[in-house]
Amino acid sequence: MNENENNFESLRRLLVLKRHESPPPGYFNNFSSRVLQRIQAGERAESTGLLERFLQVFDVKPVFASGFAGALCLLLLFGIVYADRPDMTSQPLLQTAAITDASLAALSPPALSQPQNQMGIVSSTNPVFSLQPVPVASSFGQQNPLIRPASFSLPGN
Amino acid sequence: MIMSAPVTRTADSETPAPVDEEVLVQGARRGDLKAYDELVRRYQERIYATIYHMTANHEDANDLAQESFIKAFQALKSFKGGSSFYTWLYRIAVNKTINFLKQRKNRIHLSLNDLDFNTEHDPDLVALISEQTPRRAINLSELQEKLNEALLKLSEPHRLAVVLHDVQGMSHDEIAKVMDCNIGTVRSRLFYARQQLQALLSDYLK
Numbered sequence: 001m002n003e004n005e006n007n008f009e010s011l012r013r014l015l016v017l018k019r020h021e022s023p024p025p026g027y028f029n030n031f032s033s034r035v036l037q038r039i040q041a042g043e044r045a046e047s048t049g050l051l052e053r054f055l056q057v058f059d060v061k062p063v064f065a066s067g068f069a070g071a072l073c074l075l076l077l078f079g080i081v082y083a084d085r086p087d088m089t090s091q092p093l094l095q096t097a098a099i100t101d102a103s104l105a106a107l108s109p110p111a112l113s114q115p116q117n118q119m120g121i122v123s124s125t126n127p128v129f130s131l132q133p134v135p136v137a138s139s140f141g142q143q144n145p146l147i148r149p150a151s152f153s154l155p156g157n
Numbered sequence: 158m159i160m161s162a163p164v165t166r167t168a169d170s171e172t173p174a175p176v177d178e179e180v181l182v183q184g185a186r187r188g189d190l191k192a193y194d195e196l197v198r199r200y201q202e203r204i205y206a207t208i209y210h211m212t213a214n215h216e217d218a219n220d221l222a223q224e225s226f227i228k229a230f231q232a233l234k235s236f237k238g239g240s241s242f243y244t245w246l247y248r249i250a251v252n253k254t255i256n257f258l259k260q261r262k263n264r265i266h267l268s269l270n271d272l273d274f275n276t277e278h279d280p281d282l283v284a285l286i287s288e289q290t291p292r293r294a295i296n297l298s299e300l301q302e303k304l305n306e307a308l309l310k311l312s313e314p315h316r317l318a319v320v321l322h323d324v325q326g327m328s329h330d331e332i333a334k335v336m337d338c339n340i341g342t343v344r345s346r347l348f349y350a351r352q353q354l355q356a357l358l359s360d361y362l363k
Contacts (some may be wrong), residue, residue, distance in 0.1 A: 008351045008355065010285065010362045011323075011354055011355050011358070011362060012281075012305060012323060013281040013282065014281060014285055014287045014300070014324045014358065014361065014362065015304070015319070016279060016281040017272070017276070017297070017300060017301055017304055018210055018304065018320075018324045019194060019324060020257055020272045020273045020275060020276040020279065020282075021209070021210075021269060021270040021272060021273075021301065022270055022271070022272075022273045023205065023209075023215060023219075023270050024270075024271075027175045027200060029203075030221075031197070031201045031223075032194050032198050033194075033206075034199060034223060035197050035227060035230075036190050036193070036194055036197075038223060038227055039190070039193075039227055039231075040190070042231075065325055073289040077341055127180070138171050147347055156355065
């Protein structure tokens with residue numbers, strides 16, 4: 001082996017050149033801090049990386065991404081189709097309104113079951129107002145049973 | 158995170174006394190970044206140099222050296238202490254570098270570091286240039302490039318053997334531990350690698 005070592009003496013000298021190759025001055029001054037920064041950044045990313053991991057699934061398998069996009073499109077179409085069908089929602093409401101009118105007519109006194117124009121109801125765009133009969137009688141003569149005149153008697157009088 | 162100070166100071170001076178490697182490793186295992194910082198500082202130059210001599214590219218060596226230290230920190234819990242931390246760290250760096258080189262394959266791009274100021278005064282190199290190639294107008298930069306090109310032509314295990322022994326000055330026993338093989342394999346790899354290098358660099362040698 002020693003003979004072999006001697007044969008390679010000039011090569012060994014040449015390889016010494018490699019020891020003189022050095023990185024830019026000051027390179028090692030910040031090396032350890034860069035390593036520690038990356039370690040800390042990795043720890044932070046691990047703790048807050050749930051969303052990223054979810055998105056990484058799409059990076060790795062584009063099938064997931066296209067499937068997810070397709071599902072979103074279907075959901076959007078479903079929403080548009082149902083939003084454009086007013087019958088689905090307005091029909092029951094109209095029926096409910098008809099039932100309400102009929103039941104009101106059955107329950108209310110004959111005066112209330114009269115047509116609205118005969119009751120002196122002012123036509124209005126307010127549906128609540130239009131359904132309420134105006135208490136005409138109470139305005140002239142009859143007193144509201146809930147309203148009573150106040151009478152004060154001072155002590156000593 | 159616990160950030161205890163791993164460096165103990167002697168009573169009579171402000172010079173920090175070197176802390177036992179095992180103490181630093183235990184601290185780093187508990188997540189003490191200051192202890193790991195000390196370990197990085199101890200081995201950064203040797204780890205970087207090994208990777209650089211294997212890749213002949215400063216940027217790659219920078220990335221791989223950082224990644225090796227990061228991986229070592231993450232894997233510290235699995236470090237059983239069967240070998241020294243230094244050998245274990247070296248193995249991580251070497252495996253990472255070899256994997257990288259296998260992926261890189263034919264995309265070889267030299268990015269060599271400059272030679273330092275002492276190069277021209279190194280007795281070995283002075284003798285080599287003046288005696289071996291007296292009529293050849295060769296400069297050190299050209300020689301550096303040819304040497305790196307020749308090294309890159311070796312297989313990774315052969316290159317590693319030469320780098321660790323002839324450039325870094327490690328013993329056969331240490332190399333065997335790092336390369337996870339027996340000493341005989343290290344010797345034969347070294348011999349074969351030198352033979353190849355001598356053939357490739359015959360113009361620049363006797």
